Amino acid sequence: MDLIPVKDADDPRLAPYVSIRERDLTGRADGRFIVEGKVTLAILAERSRFKVESVFIGESRVEPLQGVLSQLPKGAPVYVAPQPVMDAVAGFPIHRGVLACAHKGAPLTLDQFAGCETLLVLNDISNHDNVGAAFRNAAAFGAGGVLLDEKSCDPLYRKSIRVSAGSALWLPFHHGGTGETHIRFLQAAGFDVWAMTPAAGAQAVASVPVSGKTAILLGAEGPGLPQSLIDQCRPVRIPMATGFDSVNVATAGAIALSRLFASR
Amino acid sequence: MDLIPVKDADDPRLAPYVSIRERDLTGRADGRFIVEGKVTLAILAERSRFKVESVFIGESRVEPLQGVLSQLPKGAPVYVAPQPVMDAVAGFPIHRGVLACAHKGAPLTLDQFAGCETLLVLNDISNHDNVGAAFRNAAAFGAGGVLLDEKSCDPLYRKSIRVSAGSALWLPFHHGGTGETHIRFLQAAGFDVWAMTPAAGAQAVASVPVSGKTAILLGAEGPGLPQSLIDQCRPVRIPMATGFDSVNVATAGAIALSRLFASR
Secondary structure (H helix, E strand, C coil): CEEEECCCCCCHHHHHHCCHHHHHHHCCCCCEEEEECHHHHHHHHHCCCCEEEEEEEEHHHCCCCHHHHCCCCCCCEEEEECHHHHHHHHCCCCCCCEEEEEECCCCCCHHHHCCCCEEEEECCCCCHHHHHHHHHHHHHCCCCEEEECCCCCCCCCHHHHHHCCCHHHCCCEEECCCHHHHHHHHHHCCCEEEEECCCCCCEEHHHCCCCCCEEEEECECCCECCHHHHCCCEEEECCCCCCCCCCCHHHHHHHHHHHHHHCC | CEEEECCCCCCHHHHHHCCHHHHHHHCCCCCEEEEECHHHHHHHHHCCCCEEEEEEEEHHHCCCCHHHHCCCCCCCEEEEECHHHHHHHHCCCCCCCEEEEEECCCCCCHHHHCCCCEEEEECCCCCHHHHHHHHHHHHHCCCCEEEECCCCCCCCCHHHHHHCCCHHHCCCEEECCCHHHHHHHHHHCCCEEEEECCCCCCEEHHHCCCCCCEEEEECECCCECCHHHHCCCEEEECCCCCCCCCCCHHHHHHHHHHHHHHCC
């Protein structure tokens, strides 16, 4: 463990941690991303598929984080600063006093998901909470990975990682392309693709036969999946009460995933 | 419709809208609560079980809200102010420009829930998003109401209402008492009470026989339900992947509720 005291908010080694919120909004072109909090750092250290570049913690956190820090890969520097320096660098109060910077590395290709038994596929999900929750559910019900189209938001955004209970750090995903390209790939690879829709003509989720590889396709809350995508898949609905047929999109995914998990 | 122009942030008629966030935190002893946004106002006007005391909107909102405002009960004043006045009263920017004040009225008693077929019961759920999401799921799967113990948070907090998709305004609930008193009431009224728990010995949710009245009992994320409560009920689990057996508490409720709804 390589503890490096830092006293100056302008220290160039802390550059990845400067103005975190603003750079979350504009996006980072350098392939880096930031994680926060002890639980997430522990997953990053022990189970993540990403390279940890550095850790940045408040002075008072050195002692309680001993266990986690000892799990870090050799050579990852741990910068330690007084809390006010940390807040000044980040641009807002880092109450948890724990940040880390990792690198996304080379993106996974679609082909790497061809052998999975269950996949979750997100189309146009632009809310970070929903993406995080969808990952958490995919992990809980043993999906082999998540595909996100180019309009969906980044699962490695800080809040998505936190809501995913850290699963965005280890559950394989592919982010890019369109719903069309995803469906074409999935069907060529032999997946039965369930397009989740409230449409009355769709099959009830409990009565769909489960055999072989299955992908669950979710669309944006509100508009739902485009009809052109639904038409290419098996439309599947979750029966709900008349007059209030609306659950959160990640929750809809959880219900379909749990049905699939229980059938296997 | 009774439009009343207001120019002065100190106007005493706007007293219920002063410093909304601070009063959300400390709670309101007068039985009033605040709702925000057009969609929620529409539900408050058309479907709510609560008395609307007044509405407070920005000047630019009068035109687009015509339809909703015409649904309000006779005699409910609609205060209209320039946006800066509205922001000054509330203490933060009210981007949506739509607030309303309603009164909780007399609380429902436990006995009023004895005839429901399905109930959702929340124990120690102190996160407003989770309470709101639990209501949304209860509504989607046709539960007759929600019971919340005294340690759970207020479903009529602004954010809970919004996350509930407005269902907290019309789905009957009882807030008070303890898990013990709830279980005693439910069992006396003939409910089968499912205590949701990840414990290995619990019955898998898909295999529980459904007959007659059923209540689904959820505990806090993290610790879950106390063992003393589980021991008094039918322990039910949602099968999940080894090594990551965790879904959000409201999501767990949705899975159990959807199974129940599909069986009826």
